[in-house]
Amino acid sequence: MDDKKFAGLEFEQVVRKYSNTVGKVCIMRLKNWADAEDCFQNIFATLYKKSPHFESEEHLKAWLIRVSINECVSFLRTQKTLLPLKDVVNTASFENYDSLDVSWALFELEPKYRNVLYLFYFERYKIDKIAHILGKKSTTVKTLLRRGKDKLRKIYGSDVK
């Protein structure tokens, strides 16, 4: 493997560091473990082949998330089938730490809300950054976030925050 650098990191370092991020985006988007794996491989293969220039690691991470979402969208376009949630639950092996864990509820949401909620709660991105990654306006992201939280609340019940 030649010395390809991605924001100063070796390819192996990039894969190990951002595998969780990319994998979770794929799983969240596709709700299918096997399909998520395929997209995961494609994303890193694309990164290696194209070797774009990154100004910083943040830039690299944002690129990976964006490409992951796009890859999942194209994959779904070709597949045009969605497996029921139970398949994801069975294959993802979620560990229910407690009864208040509502990870499952994410999968009940539409993809546009899932993306925003994931980036906000899991990756801890700010609204502006989420808007930049998804290519949307900040106001749109705020609206999606608000509506996503409302829907999530309705799904898991309104007696919890």
Next chain:
Amino acid sequence: MRKVNFNSFRNLQIPETWIEEALSNSKCDEKPRKKPIVFSRRTLSFAMCLIFVCALCVALFFYFNNDINLASESLTETQKASEKNKKSPFLLQANSSDDFGSQTQNESQVPFENGKNATPDDFEFSTGNVCTAKFSQGLLVGEKKIYCVLYDYTTGELMGDENLLSDEHLAEIECLDDGMVNASYDPLKNKVVKRAGEYWYVFYNELIMSPIQGYIYIYI
């Protein structure tokens, strides 16, 4: 209100196999790349233009070279003919086309005697391929056509005979009652010069680069 969490999703770990497979896929893709041959449109079009120009140059070279060869051959033949002319007592010396001075011919040396023939009193040859002949007698009044046969001394061949007269060697000449000669000519092939008091006509044979030497000999 109790706080919910996404712990299970947050703590979800991507299997190590995915990572290993991603790394191994990139290694498989890393093949030693050969230097790519540039087949861009620009390169191909430039190469084709170059080939066309080279082919054109070669064609032009051979075309002009062929012409040069012919000219050199004609010069060689001219030289040979002039050599022979010097040697042979039967032929007049070649003169320049401007010089119309008369030279007598050795009348006993007429080579052809078949048919009615009237040999010119005088004729001369230019250094090129122009042959002029002067007739002061031998032409019958009223005759419309006189065919001239050229004898190429260099090859020893008749350019035509009474049976195989080719248009290239013909000049249609009309004999008038006052002895003058009217002649028509094909400007591309034969040029006729008429002078008062003289009967000349000129054979200009474009096809034969060497001068025609020999006897002009007329069928009437």
